[in-house]
Amino acid sequence: MLQFNNSYARDLEGLYVSWKAAEVPQPKLIRLNHALAVELGLDEQALDSPEGAQLFSGNRLPEGTAAIAQAYAGHQFGGFSPQLGDGRALLLGEVIDKQGRRRDIAFKGSGRTPFSRGGDGKAALGPVLREYLIGEAMHALGIPTTRALAAVTTGEFVRRERNLPGAVLTRVAASHIRVGTFQFATARGDKALLKKLADYVIDRHYPEIRGADKPYFGLLRALCERQAALIARWMNVGFIHGVMNTDNVTLSGETIDYGPCAFMDRYDPNTVFSSIDEHGRYAYVNQPPIANWNLARFAEALLPLLIGESGGEQGKAEERAVEHAMEILGDFQSCYEKHWLAGMRGKLGLTREEDGDLELAQDFLAGMEGQGVDFTQAFRRLADAAEATDASREGWLRQLYADDNKLDAWLPRWRARINAEGGDPAKRAQAMRAVNPVYIPRNHKVEEALDAAVELGNYGPFEKLLAVLEEPFSEKPEWAAYAEPAAAETSAGYRTYCGT
Secondary structure, eight states, X not given: OOOOOOHHHHHOTTSEEEOOOOOOSSOEEEEEOHHHHHHTTXXXXXXXXXXXXXXXXXXXOOTTOOOEEEOOOEEETTEEESOOOOSSEEEEEEEEOTTSOEEXXXXXXXXXXXXXXXXXXXXEHHHHHHHHXXXXXXXXXXXXXXXXXXXXXXXXXXXXXXXXXXXXXXXXXXXXXXXXHHHHHHHTTOHHHHHHHHHHHHHHHOGGGTTXXXXXXXXXXXXXXXXXXXXXXXXXXXXXXXXXXXXGOBTTOOBOOOXXXXXXXXXXXXXXXXXXXXXXXXXXXXXHHHHHHHHHHHHHHHHHHHHXXXXXXXXXXXXXXHHHHHHHHHTHHHHHHHHHHHHHHHHHTOOSOOTTHHHHHHHHHHHHTTTTOBHHHHHHHHHHHTTSSSGGGOHHHHTTOSSGGGGTTHHHHHHHHHHHHOSOHHHHHHHHHTTSOSOOOOHHHHHHHHHHHHHHOOOHHHHHHHHHHTSTTOOOGGGGGGGSOOOHHHHTTOOBOOOO
């Protein structure tokens, strides 16, 4: 059912430990991602079976599996840990999908490993289903992400604040290599291993810089570009990751680890959901600068190779390497702003690039602050307003504001801008709706779906929510409840947790 081609285990000895998944008593397949299975070139019919449940629980792995727990380090909330690693995950191997892309297939919640640091290595059902939902929502929104191939229950309970049904998630990624993987090699002073890792990443994720004069500086610049684009996409949809540690920054440029993440309802740039983020380090507004900070840690880990590319005496070479790396990191903000503004132009219905677009976008957001305005609905209703050349369709947008006078100065500026561009208003509105979702994983709907599954064994709400999230831009009357935020009193103080 799975045919692996395991380059990571073959080429990067020293960055993993071979390991086995813990056997579980009664595995039951509760969700197979049929579309992803087809994309990977797998036999979806064979996988959607009791044999598939045995496979996705780790009880019976196919021939050729070389399961490993990956080693990595990381800065967690600013503090460095020289060894973290897969404490509850296993990389089973790699497959080549129908488009010729190499993809990792890994377990999450498959039991203790040498990196578990006292944990049980297991996962509870709720967090597994949460990661499934959010990952598929992000994919449907066009945001690079890891994805869930399958979820199984294990027939056993795991102990958290209380006994909860256990589960295992099967996760697919372009790779699971992180900034923390590089930090692990550097922290051990193993330059040869660091070089092997960097060369492997270039071959796998950045072949365009293979053979360049300074490929390691090229790798730093390329990752900065990918991370800038990724964080801009998060910000454009109101996504808050919640735990942007360096071990959660992928070299592939994908979003990984959907623990304490959530989507913002009412716009507040200081929104924090994570229960462990007591000081707001990873608040919505802080995500771009934190991404830059994380990339600086990547540059530090890469420094032994950057020095080698700088030439000359050791002291001078290090000085030049640091200076060049700082120049690259210094470009991050403008790179991020470029991607963010490109996304905002689409959201605002702007088809041309003009001076003043940045201020127009920033002022729209500033006008939402303190008004209880739902971030997602505001852009969707702005598309309604774009269907007319005058103010006749602005009422629905104004209804979102506690004080709609906040729009009095901004809307005429925006309308003058789009009217000057010309074109069919209906087509402009259609284009805006194609990039402004009507459905996101509303926190109260996610919790309803998880509670029904965990407490009642009822997967109906999960399946319905998943179907909605797979079509985020297609408004349907029967899905109206999924477009509405929770009441302010319900969402106040909402917290998410690192549950898996």
